[in-house]
Amino acid sequence: MVNTKVTLSGLELDNPVIPASGTFGFGYEFAELYDINCLGSIALKGTTREPRFGNPTPRIAECTEGLINSVGLQNPGVDKVISEELPKLAKVFHKPAVANISGFSVEDYVVTCEKLDKEDQIGLLEVNISCPNVHNGGMSFGTDPDSAAEVTRAVKAVTTKPVYMKLSPNVTDIAEIACACKEAGADGISLINTLMGMRISLTTKRPVIANKMGGFSGPAIFPVAVRMVWQVYEATGLPIIGMGGVQSAEDVLELMLAGATAVEVGAANLVDPLASKRIVEDLPAAMERYGFTSLTDMIGGAH
Amino acid sequence: MIQNTFTVCSNRALTDSVYRMVLEGPLEGAITAPGQFVNLKLPGYYLRRPISVCDWTDDTLTLIYKVVGHGTEAMAATPVGESFDLLAGLGNGFDPSLSGDTPLLVGGGVGIPPLYGLCKALLAGGKTPSVILGFNTAEEIFLQEDFETLLEGTGGSVCVTTVDGSAGTKGFVTGVMKDLDYSFFYTCGPMPMFRAIESVAATSGQYSFEERMGCGFGACMGCSIQTKNGNKRVCKDGPVLMREEIIW
Structure with a gap:
């Protein structure tokens, strides 16, 4: 008998598997296919202060072992998320969910987090300072230590829920940014967001994606995720939600050895809608195969 | 929406670039309207290929597709007897x-x-x-x-x-x-x-409508368009839309 329970800053999860923000909507599309209560939690679609349509299409480009997306934070805005999406989610998911928040100013982050802080369904705030697909915001907060710290401090002041800062891999020194977030009071770190990428069509001789560049995700980026989770664990010792190209229970174990307490599954959900469920189901056998009895005890075990 | 394995019963050219593929497998009544589509996983390609359904029975699917890139090229080269993982019953079809x-x-x-x-x-x-x-x-x-x-x-x-x-x-x-x-x-x-x-x-x-899709079942917002009735996902709220709601 193995123990798959993990705890993120006091939030106890039955298992560490969480579908990543932007790949799982607000949960209910997948609830048509399976009982999503088997998941550790769900990271909800990135939410902003105001409604957003996002970027022009095409927003998607295929790559070897991955895809580039440039959705641009399409969402109905925090008020509608609270009034419409969360009640729909409540019908199909009975565990605390992870809210994912984006903004274009510090005040945006504060207002959105303040509103979500009042929602009992939300167990943790994942503050996205790493979206590569929006201008004048998003990633610009996550590529500068001072800005990252400023958002962290401002959000921490308006919520009692755990705050995990979601970092961009598009930086020279990920540890520096993570340390800045830690010093500003972050409860944990969530990483990695997508890597900036681009494809050009040989037929049209133009970028495939309307916005030209986008965020590259999928199994191709998994080794980058392992490396950065390792670095942030060494540098901060904070609990980490690790992600980036995870597609199997073995990948979950590997990221946890690198230092992740929980693991998000992203692009895999888009290709195989049952991917997160399958990973949850495969986890006990994978643990037994590699001699792990407790997931909590193996976190950072490779250091 | 269902996810099942389907086997190729026939796959032949109708013109230089258009092919007809007949697949057999458990549809489980997933197709509820003409104009819906399937999303097909080709070995070696990361994203699925959305293909409209031409005709169907309880356990067969007829897909007619045009070779436009490497994925559909691989589809055209698929021999009878080969199997695909397929999501079926996707989208809002014709009424x-x-x-x-x-x-x-x-x-x-x-x-x-x-x-x-x-x-x-x-x-x-x-x-x-x-x-x-x-x-x-x-x-x-x-x-x-x-x-x-x-x-x-x-x-x-x-x-x-x-x-x-x-x-x-x-x-x-x-x-x-x-x-x-x-x-x-x-x-x-x-x-x-x-x-x-x-x-x-x-x-x-x-x-x-047609749009480049990520997932094909409404999760990724990759294929959104704006209509008079708000934002719609071509894969889930479409591909079929009413004339009156389209912004030209």
Whole structure:
């Protein structure tokens, strides 16, 4: 008998598997296919202060072992998320969910987090300072230590829920940014967001994606995720939600050895809608195969 | 939506670049309307390929697809007996209940296949459909005989147009459409054809859209468009949209 329970800053999860923000909507599309209560939690679609349509299409480009997306934070805005999406989610998911928040100013982050802080369904705030697909915001907060710290401090002041800062891999020194977030009071770190990428069509001789560049995700980026989770664990010792190209229970174990307490599954959900469920189901056998009895005890075990 | 393994029963060329693939597998009643699509996982390609359903039975699927890139090239090279992982019953299809007695179906090129299943559904409902099939040139024509067989003795009709006049009526589908009487129209094809149809259409209608998709089942927001009724996902709220809600 193995123990798959993990705890993120006091939030106890039955298992560490969480579908990543932007790949799982607000949960209910997948609830048509399976009982999503088997998941550790769900990271909800990135939410902003105001409604957003996002970027022009095409927003998607295929790559070897991955895809580039440039959705641009399409969402109905925090008020509608609270009034419409969360009640729909409540019908199909009975565990605390992870809210994912984006903004274009510090005040945006504060207002959105303040509103979500009042929602009992939300167990943790994942503050996205790493979206590569929006201008004048998003990633610009996550590529500068001072800005990252400023958002962290401002959000921490308006919520009692755990705050995990979601970092961009598009930086020279990920540890520096993570340390800045830690010093500003972050409860944990969530990483990695997508890597900036681009494809050009040989037929049209133009970028495939309307916005030209986008965020590259999928199994191709998994080794980058392992490396950065390792670095942030060494540098901060904070609990980490690790992600980036995870597609199997073995990948979950590997990221946890690198230092992740929980693991998000992203692009895999888009290709195989049952991917997160399958990973949850495969986890006990994978643990037994590699001699792990407790997931909590193996976190950072490779250091 | 269901996810199952389907086996290729036949896969042959109808023209230089258009193929018909018949697949067998448990559909479990997942297809609820003509104009829905499947999302097919090809070995070696990361994203699935969304393909419209031409026709179906309880346990077979007919897909007609055009080779436009490496993925569809690999599909065309797939031998009989090979299996695919497939999501079926995706999207919001055509609504045959809106048709009136004499609906018009207008297809352009590789947009034609889903109209075949729709035509069958309309005939089953006792309607008398007229069909216009538009191509660039005679060598591109496919499904004409299938539609003729389907409509034989029903009072319905099939008209083929080619841009270069090498077969059927010379010109665009709208050249024929503007002289017809019909109760409602359904269409699938390229955007320039849609714009032309919009300028001559005399009734309400449904358009089936195409967009580059990520997941195909409404999760990733990769294929969103703006309509008069708010943002819609082509894969989940579409691909079929009402004429009245489209922003041109």
